[in-house]
Amino acid sequence: MTTEVVDMITVVIDGFEVTVPKGTLVIRAAEQLGIQIPRFCDHPLLDPVGACRQCLVDIEINGRAFPKPQASCTIPVETGMIVKTQLTSTVAEKAQRGVMELLLVNHPLDCPVCDKGGECPLQNQAMSTGEGSSRFEGVKRTFEKPINISSQVLLDRERCVLCARCTRFSEQIASDPFITLNERGALQQVGIYENKPFESYFSGNTVQICPVGALTGAAYRFRARPFDLVSTPSACEHCASGCDMRTDVRRGKTLRRLAGDDASVNEEWNCDKGRWAFKYVTAVDRLKVPQIRNSEGILEEASWPEALAAAEAGLKATKSAVLVGGRTTYEDAYGYSKFARVVLGTNDIDFRSRLSSDEEREFLAARVVGSSTTYRDIDKADQVLLVGFEPEEESPIVFLRINKQFRKRALKVVSIGSKESIAVDKLKAEFVKVAPGQEAAAIAAQSLTSKSVILVGERAAESAGALTAVAALADSSGAKLAWIPRRAGERGALEAGAIGNVLPGGRPVTDAAARVDIAALWNTDSLPTEIGRSTSQIIEAVNSGSIGGLVVGGVDPLDGDNSQATLAALDKAFVVSLEIAPSAVTERANVVLPVAAITEKSGSFLNWEGRARSFDAAVSDSLNRSDLRILSMIAQEMGISLNLGTVTAAIKEIASIGKWDGARVSFNKVNASTQPALNADQALITSWRRLLDLGTLQKGEENLAGTARQTVAVISPKRAEAIGVVDGDQLKISTTQGSVTLSALVENIHDDAVWAPRNSRGSQLLVNLGVAHGAVVTVVKA
Amino acid sequence: MSENLEPLKPKDLGINDVEFYEVEQTPAVGFFGSMKGFWVTFSTMFKKPLTVEYPEVKAPTAERFHGRHQLNRHPDGLEKCIGCELCAWACPADAIYVEGETNTEENRMSPGERYGKVYQINYLRCVFCGLCIEACPTRALTMTNEYELADDTRAKLIFEKQDLLAPLRQGMLMPPHPMYPDMTDTNYYNGDVKQSHPSQEGN
Numbered sequence: 002m003t004t005e006v007v008d009m010i011t012v013v014i015d016g017f018e019v020t021v022p023k024g025t026l027v028i029r030a031a032e033q034l035g036i037q038i039p040r041f042c043d044h045p046l047l048d049p050v051g052a053c054r055q056c057l058v059d060i061e062i063n064g065r066a067f068p069k070p071q072a073s074c075t076i077p078v079e080t081g082m083i084v085k086t087q088l089t090s091t092v093a094e095k096a097q098r099g100v101m102e103l104l105l106v107n108h109p110l111d112c113p114v115c116d117k118g119g120e121c122p123l124q125n126q127a128m129s130t131g132e133g134s135s136r137f138e139g140v141k142r143t144f145e146k147p148i149n150i151s152s153q154v155l156l157d158r159e160r161c162v163l164c165a166r167c168t169r170f171s172e173q174i175a176s177d178p179f180i181t182l183n184e185r186g187a188l189q190q191v192g193i194y195e196n197k198p199f200e201s202y203f204s205g206n207t208v209q210i211c212p213v214g215a216l217t218g219a220a221y222r223f224r225a226r227p228f229d230l231v232s233t234p235s236a237c238e239h240c241a242s243g244c245d246m247r248t249d250v251r252r253g254k255t256l257r258r259l260a261g262d263d264a265s266v267n268e269e270w271n272c273d274k275g276r277w278a279f280k281y282v283t284a285v286d287r288l289k290v291p292q293i294r295n296s297e298g299i300l301e302e303a304s305w306p307e308a309l310a311a312a313e314a315g316l317k318a319t320k321s322a323v324l325v326g327g328r329t330t331y332e333d334a335y336g337y338s339k340f341a342r343v344v345l346g347t348n349d350i351d352f353r354s355r356l357s358s359d360e361e362r363e364f365l366a367a368r369v370v371g372s373s374t375t376y377r378d379i380d381k382a383d384q385v386l387l388v389g390f391e392p393e394e395e396s397p398i399v400f401l402r403i404n405k406q407f408r409k410r411a412l413k414v415v416s417i418g419s420k421e422s423i424a425v426d427k428l429k430a431e432f433v434k435v436a437p438g439q440e441a442a443a444i445a446a447q448s449l450t451s452k453s454v455i456l457v458g459e460r461a462a463e464s465a466g467a468l469t470a471v472a473a474l475a476d477s478s479g480a481k482l483a484w485i486p487r488r489a490g491e492r493g494a495l496e497a498g499a500i501g502n503v504l505p506g507g508r509p510v511t512d513a514a515a516r517v518d519i520a521a522l523w524n525t526d527s528l529p530t531e532i533g534r535s536t537s538q539i540i541e542a543v544n545s546g547s548i549g550g551l552v553v554g555g556v557d558p559l560d561g562d563n564s565q566a567t568l569a570a571l572d573k574a575f576v577v578s579l580e581i582a583p584s585a586v587t588e589r590a591n592v593v594l595p596v597a598a599i600t601e602k603s604g605s606f607l608n609w610e611g612r613a614r615s616f617d618a619a620v621s622d623s624l625n626r627s628d629l630r631i632l633s634m635i636a637q638e639m640g641i642s643l644n645l646g647t648v649t650a651a652i653k654e655i656a657s658i659g660k661w662d663g664a665r666v667s668f669n670k671v672n673a674s675t676q677p678a679l680n681a682d683q684a685l686i687t688s689w690r691r692l693l694d695l696g697t698l699q700k701g702e703e704n705l706a707g708t709a710r711q712t713v714a715v716i717s718p719k720r721a722e723a724i725g726v727v728d729g730d731q732l733k734i735s736t737t738q739g740s741v742t743l744s745a746l747v748e749n750i751h752d753d754a755v756w757a758p759r760n761s762r763g764s765q766l767l768v769n770l771g772v773a774h775g776a777v778v779t780v781v782k783a
Numbered sequence: 784m785s786e787n788l789e790p791l792k793p794k795d796l797g798i799n800d801v802e803f804y805e806v807e808q809t810p811a812v813g814f815f816g817s818m819k820g821f822w823v824t825f826s827t828m829f830k831k832p833l834t835v836e837y838p839e840v841k842a843p844t845a846e847r848f849h850g851r852h853q854l855n856r857h858p859d860g861l862e863k864c865i866g867c868e869l870c871a872w873a874c875p876a877d878a879i880y881v882e883g884e885t886n887t888e889e890n891r892m893s894p895g896e897r898y899g900k901v902y903q904i905n906y907l908r909c910v911f912c913g914l915c916i917e918a919c920p921t922r923a924l925t926m927t928n929e930y931e932l933a934d935d936t937r938a939k940l941i942f943e944k945q946d947l948l949a950p951l952r953q954g955m956l957m958p959p960h961p962m963y964p965d966m967t968d969t970n971y972y973n974g975d976v977k978q979s980h981p982s983q984e985g986n
Contacts (some may be wrong), residue, residue: 113920114897146896223883223897226868534891 010666012082015089027073027084028056038086039097039126041104041212042164046268047173051075053104053164055365057096057127059085061397068716070096086360087130088488094130101131104722107142107187109159117214119227123162127567150180150191151199152707153277154208158190161215174270176404177201191215200708202397202692205276206269209259219704221257222278225249234261236606236614237275238489238599239698242398243608244271248279248600248619250773253601255279255619264540266376266612270493272397275704279600280701287582288595289625300593305634309496315575319549321540322349323499326555327486328698330626331493331613332602332651336629338498338505339643341533343525344636347531349512349548352494354485354556356773358671359694360469361462362502362535365484365495366666368472370507374454375610376402382454385577386447386480387416388440388471390458393424394692395487396609399456400424419687420715420756421749436753437687438775440467441673444474446522450478459486460689463774466673473670485609487690493607497655501533502666506658509666522658524644525649536561543570553586554596554628557697559768577635579628584697596623603648603730644666676753681723684716684755686734686770686778694761712763715756716780721747724782731783738771742783755780826862844928851929852904854947855922857971859963859979860955862892862948866899873918878908890959895968902944906932921972928937954978 008023014031028038028047041053057070063081064652065367070093073084087094105127107135112118134519144158149332165182168191172178179199183192193199230744231248235258237244258279260271291308303311323341324745325334325537334352341350353361379385392400409427414430416422419437424430435443443468449455455475461467475482486492508515516528534542542548551574558567568725571589578590587593601623605615629645636643645651679685693699693709714732716724726732732745736756741764742767743757750756757764759773791935803893811817811891835842844850864916866883892898915924956979960969963976963983970976 113869114895118867141951223866223885225882226872228872229868504826 005185007449010078010080010195012084014080014084015086021078024077024135027058027060027076027078027082027447030078030535030769031058031073031084031086031518036086036088038073039101039130040055040074040425041122041126041162042166044166044169044210045061046270047166048167049075050165050169053162055097055104055130057100058087058093059090078562084272086367090637096665097130098132098469099167102135102137103380104162105131105135105537107159107717108162109141109143111160114161115157115209115226116217116222117160121214124435124664127262127469145192146211147217150193153224153273153704154199154204155219156191157215157217161191161613162213163189163191164212167216168211168293168442170203170207170210171201172201173408174401174405175201175203176408177203180207189224194352194638198708200275200710202272202393202708203270203401204708205273206260209276210269214602216255216444218277220702224256225251225652230256232618233617233619235600235616236489237271238576238606239272239274239278240265240396241486241489241492241606241609243395243489243606243610243612243614244398245614246271246275246616247668250600250619252584253620253622254283259623266608266610266614267398268401270398270401271753272692273708274397274699276330277705278699278702281582282598282600284582284701285675287598288580288587292587292590292593294591300587300590308592308594309634309638312577312594314549315591316345316552316577317639319347319575320347320547321552321575322347322534322542323351323552324354324536324539324556325350325352325494325499325552326354326557327491327494328555329486329490329494329499330599330602330648331490331497331607331627331657332496332648333554334490334499334602335497335505335651335684336632336643336645338494339523339645340552340632341499341524342504342519342528343643344639344641345552346529348529348531349539349542350499351501351536351539352491353536354500354558355459355560356463356562356767357459358462358465358534358680359535360460360465360669360671362500363666364462364468364472364667365500366503366507366509368475368482369484369492370453370495370665371660372482372484374481377611378481378483379403379456380406381452382406382412382414382481383450383452384413384454386444386449386455386474387414387418388444388455388457389418389461389464389467390456390485391418391422391424391460391689392456393422393427394689395458396485397692398448399449399609403428415447417447418518418687419751419754421767428770432749433752434749436676436751437685438464438674440464441470444470447474449474449478449480453478453480455482457482457484459491460774461483464673466671469668469670470673472668483609489606489608492609493605496607496611501535504528505655506661506663507665509664511666512663514663515661519544519658540567540570548574550575552577553579553590553604556586558585562767562772564767564771579631582700583698591744594631595625596631597623597626598780601625605652617771636653674775679777682779682781683777684720684734684780685751685753686766686774686776687754687756688759688766688773690759691761692760695765696760706762709761710758712743713746714741714757714764714780715746715748715750717752717754718747719743719752720780722757724780726782733779733781733783734770735779735781736772736776739769741766741769811982817923827897844930846928848928848930849913850927851906852915852947853927853933853944854899854902854944854953855925855949856955857894857972857975858954859983860951860960861894861958861962861971862898863921864899864902865893865895865921865923866902867897867920869918869920870915870924873914875912875914876908876910878905878910879903879915880905888961889939894966894971899944903945904942904947906940906942907937909966956983960984 011020037725038056040056051072056073058073061083147155148155150156208218235246235248243391244267245263247259293303325337414428416425416430417433503518576590577592578586579596581598600619603617606612633643728747733742868881871879880903882901960983
């Protein structure tokens with residue numbers, strides 16, 4: 002890393018000298034001395050605006066004083082500057098009191114009913130820098146309270162101090178300028194456009210940065226006071242961005258989650274899903290006690306010893322495999338990985354409960370394990386190439402980071418895909434339009450430099466040859482390569498070896514030295530030598546009878562490409578299911594073991610960078626056990642010790658693995674498939690999952706679901722004309738398995754493609770159609 | 784440790800150079816001297832006894848005696864409590880637990896946006912200091928003179944909202960019901976609502 006040379010400037014604040022980089026604002030220089038100047042509009046990550054005037058200070062430069070107090074949040078330091086804050090200047094102090102009095106003129110005295118009460122910068126600063134009483138005797142300006150500016154954000158205009166933090170955030174950080182300041186004078190107010198609600202994926206941040214109670218969240222409305230809450234630093238389990246979070250719990254129940262402050266990852270932001278989707282943990286149908294399927298085929302509650310004995314008997318009697326979803330923590334994934342090899346004696350384990358390919362598995366083992374492209378690389382990149390990746394929908398903080406660089410220095414972004422997305426539009430990205438399944442050629446045609454970054458999403462696996470082309474492009478250009486899965490646990494599961502071709506740390510299972518390494522650590526004589534089956538191969542093997550048992554943790558069988566076969570396999574096999582709530586798997590399981598949800602256990606996720614995001618249990622007195630603990634109990638029952646009784650034990654063991662410097666898994670090139678011929682009413686389906694959709698972890702979040710984007714089917718203008726469809730007409734997309742009928746939207750999409758959301762209300766493609774990318778579907782006007 | 788085990792005299796401590804004096808006590812001298820104490824006892828035999836035959840007889844408490852709490856109502860029956868938790872915040876003994884909830888048109892318990900859905904006072908913890916009463920912004924919480932709070936289980940001493948709510952008086956309607964027509968929550972606080980209105984019934 003090159004050290005940047007920065008000019009330093011020394012200023013005097015309240016008689017103390019401080020040396021700061023040129024361009025630093027006076028208010029920040031004062032912070033470095035521990036002098037706090039009151040403020041509302043100032044936010045370190047937003048452009049200065051000087052809207053609230055609360056931070057007035059006396060400034061003198063080289064003996065020449067400003068005639069009036071100045072807003073310290075808009076003035077950068079200069080050589081010879083002498084600043085006097087409210088602590089040393091009576092003029093500044095009086096000015097601040099005056100501003101505070103004016104701000105409070107129209108502020109209602111409804112602190113007792115306001116959610117911000119107790120943690121309100123206005124309350125605090127009115128106490129520290131305000132007058133005890135008001136001289137205002139008139140009638141306060143009132144507005145109708147509160148108005149819904151979206152289904153999850155409420156606006157109380159009376160309380161607003163017009164600091165413009167929310168509008169600046171929406172414009173400068175999220176690029177969703179859906180709210181703005183309307184009117185002038187006393188009637189100035191935050192407002193939304195007439196026909197456009199505040200449907201931004203990042204709207205929750207405006208609630209968090211509002212310095213008064215003007216913007217509040219519908220889900221947390223009137224729920225608690227800050228002194229009720231026990232706050233625990235945590236990490237977000239919703240996607241691979243790896244946001245630092247704070248979980249606030251009252252009496253064992255999560256009431257809200259806030260974005261944490263981690264400058265190297267999420268800065269101070271997070272997305273609405275991370276902020277507002279947590280009710281699934283306290284859902285009424287959570288599994289609490291183990292269940293066993295009795296001789297009549299009905300699930301019955303059982304004691305732990307009974308359930309463990311049943312699991313042992315079933316797993317011992319047959320050859321078993323492990324399916325672990327991409328939502329487990331790193332430590333739990335490590336537990337599954339070790340359990341498969343040591344207890345079940347097999348490499349048949351796969352964390353990819355989604356559309357996947359063998360090409361992807363080799364790519365992950367050869368190129369992704371141990372790699373360390375970071376957010377910092379995006380900051381420094383000369384170009385970002387997006388392949389099979391829709392940043393705003395699939396990893397929102399990556400989108401914010403790209404957007405930040407785009408706004409700062411017009412970072413060039415190239416997106417390869419079939420449908421132009423909202424994010425592509427916001428980032429003014431160069432959109433390389435290809436037919437679904439034909440990404441490989443477009444990737445190969447890109448020219449990058451060694452300073453470029455390739456961000457490849459999990460959907461690249463759905464297009465044969467795309468990952469081969471990505472690897473080749475990274476090799477030829479020297480560009481940094483990062484794989485960004487959608488789920489939080491996938492990178493950790495990969496590093497933990499919860500996949501058939503590698504052991505923990507990327508050691509190939511076919512490498513004898515690698516096996517000896519891990520066998521010694523695991524205190525076992527030998528490890529299985531054959532490359533394990535992938536998810537779809539495991540399902541096939543169960544249906545053909547060569548595998549009789551499945552240990553399934555956190556998998557939704559409807560996420561895969563052949564959901565019917567998966568359900569049949571679950572029906573046929575002896576299934577031990579580790580789950581938090583009833584699902585399609587527990588319905589078919591022979592033994593159901595309840596596990597702890599994310600707030601009830603400690604652990605860590607590895608985000609897409611491979612950075613550990615560790616967290617402690619937010620609910621400390623939960624009786625639920627982690628997957629790891631339960632796997633250890635099953636192993637114990639089967640007479641083998643996993644030695645992973647606690648998360649701490651797993652962390653220690655993982656730390657002792659060490660780096661693998663031997664040969665990696667070789668990556669066999671895969672050729673792109675040729676585009677199938679299409680009739681006039683046929684198209685190639687393409688889709689992605691939206692941020693807010695029917696995901697299991699968003700269950701019960703009505704307010705959140707209210708801001709989900711509309712479910713539409715997207716076709717190109719040419720196709721629309723050919724089949725006689727305009728915006729809003731009903732469009733029927735069908736395969737031999739079934740059909741969906743959606744409202745049509747004519748947009749910039751490849752002429753051979755049709756797009757629909759993968760898992761939204763009314764459009765669950767993998768269930769309805771059985772296909773989601775690159776397959777031929779029939780598109781007709783309904 | 785020093786050999787000198789003599790207790791230090793106050794003067795030796797030199798605390799702020801305060802002067803200490805020893806008060807000499809004269810011992811009781813003679814027969815009458817030793818009878819002096821019995822005179823106090825004897826004289827009370829001719830005073831009116833202060834003993835009250837509790838529980839048969841209950842003497843009224845002082846007017847501002849701190850007894851059991853009460854959650855008051857507006858004159859139309861709506862609850863004054865807005866679930867703001869300021870009482871819980873003020874409580875030095877952590878005896879109060881409150882959960883707020885949103886008033887809706889179908890389910891209105893108090894004027895304005897918010898009401899107290901859960902309200903508990905734990906009388907095992909309460910020290911009757913009255914700070915909660917001072918903190919209450921709507922005069923919803925006051926104290927009665929009731930002091931007979933003993934009971935035989937711990938659970939019974941956690942009073943719920945229904946145990947604390949004031950009874951309905953003349954002109955009051957049992958919430959939930961709508962607010963008085965054309966009145967705002969500010970009118971309620973200013974005491975402009977004197978009794979319920981016929982339109983508030985039948986909810």
